[in-house]
Amino acid sequence: MDIGNFLQGNNYIIYAILLAIIAYLAYQINTKDYSNKEEYFSADIPLHRFPPPQVIINMKNLQFNPNYVIIPVNTEVLWINLDIENGVTHNCILHSVVESSKGLFASQKLATNESFSFKFNRPGTYKYFCPYYKNMNGTIVVTDETTM
Secondary structure (H helix, E strand, C coil): CCHHHHHHCCCHHHHHHHHHHHHHHHHHHHHCCCCCHHHHCCCCCCCCCCCCCCEEEEEECCEEECCEEEEECCEEEEEEECCEECCEEEEECCECCEECCCCCCECCCECCCCEEEEEECCCEEEEEEECCEEEEEEEEEEECHHHC
């Protein structure tokens, strides 16, 4: 059916009724109050707890990057040695990661592209350093997960 022929005949009443219905529905959608979320979102959907993500700290340009992180308890931190000497990967710069005060962790010597990880199970502040380069140090603050 051609819309022009439809409007020319006696069908304009049907057309006006359809237009009124569409306008009414549009009005109802736009004026509905969605502020009561409980009406639209079911509380029966189970919430899942996922393990904290792994934090990656790069060792590059004789620095830890980032050198200060705040993480929830039970987070694993992965240190990766990405340092190279004079742009040549086989002339690697060795690094190590050692926790300063508590002796909690210490890696072996890490050559380029080698890594070390540690999972922090207790809240606290942990300072660490590279024993080969005095200026390489960092801090990890582990918070109780209820405070994050």
